[in-house]
Every structure is written in structure tokens, then in C-alpha cells.
Amino acid sequence: MEIIRANLSHCKLLYDWRNDDSTRINNFDSKLIDFKSHSDWFNDKLNSENAIIWILLKEKRPIGQLRIEKKHNESWEIDYSIDKLFRKNGFGKYLISVCIKCQESKNLIAFVKSENIYSRKIFEDLGFTVEISDEGIHKYTKYAKKK
Secondary structure: OEEEEOOHHHHHHHHHHHHOHHHHHHOOOOOOOOHHHHHHHHHHHHOOOOEEEEEEEEOOEEEEEEEEEEOOOOOEEEEEEEOHHHOOOOHHHHHHHHHHHHOOOOOEEEEEOOOOHHHHHHHHHOOOEEEEOOOOOEEEEEOOOOO
């Protein structure tokens, strides 16, 4: 497996993954998005110093993506998705574990819907601490390693 930085050629791929029905169910904003809006968003993220997008490849085939984005509190929020053909094979956990290792100097956070049991288990298995809001949203935190 290989992890590469996303580039402009990945725009349509991430658009398709974002609009996949099962991805939208687990997203906090579950509406379909148009390609122009996605393209603008994607270009903004690629050009930002506060966002990094990686693509996971297996035998040169893209199977997932992970984005971290710096938030106002100096934490970096994780967002990831795996192509529907490759889910429940450990790729999400693998991708997040590589992110943790490569970004160990950063505080990492993720927000997961209560019903997204698979993602919740991944973050819990990887040692994130969890807080649950009144709305049932799970906030996962992994603090930077002390030097």
C-alpha cells in the first residue's frame, strides 16, 4: 500500500466518494453537493497551509482518503473515507494509524455520529479519548506526544 498527497487529478475521485450514498449518511452534511462547489472547496484545501489530504492506494488503485485540517484551537481535525468496495477491511484504521504516526506532534480530533459504530471503534482502538455530546456526537481526541 502507498499513501500519496492529493493533487488536482483527485478532485473528481473525492467528489464521487463524497456524494456516495453511504458516505453521505455518515457525514454531518448529508446533502448532495455539485461539482463546482466541490472543486472550489478542493482547490482551497490543496492550496491551504492548514489542510493536508492524502490518498491511500492499493496496487496503484485509490481506495480511500484522509484529510487533516487545522482548527482555531490548534487541533487538527481528521476526516476520512474509504471507497465502498473496500470498506470493513481495515483500511480506515490503517490510514488513521499512519496519520497518527506521521503527525504525532499534532493534537488530533475527530467527530463521529453515534450510529457510525465502525468509525467509532477505529478511533477507540487507536487510543483516542472520547467525549459524547448531548446530541450524541462522539468527539475523539489524541493529544500530541510530549517531546
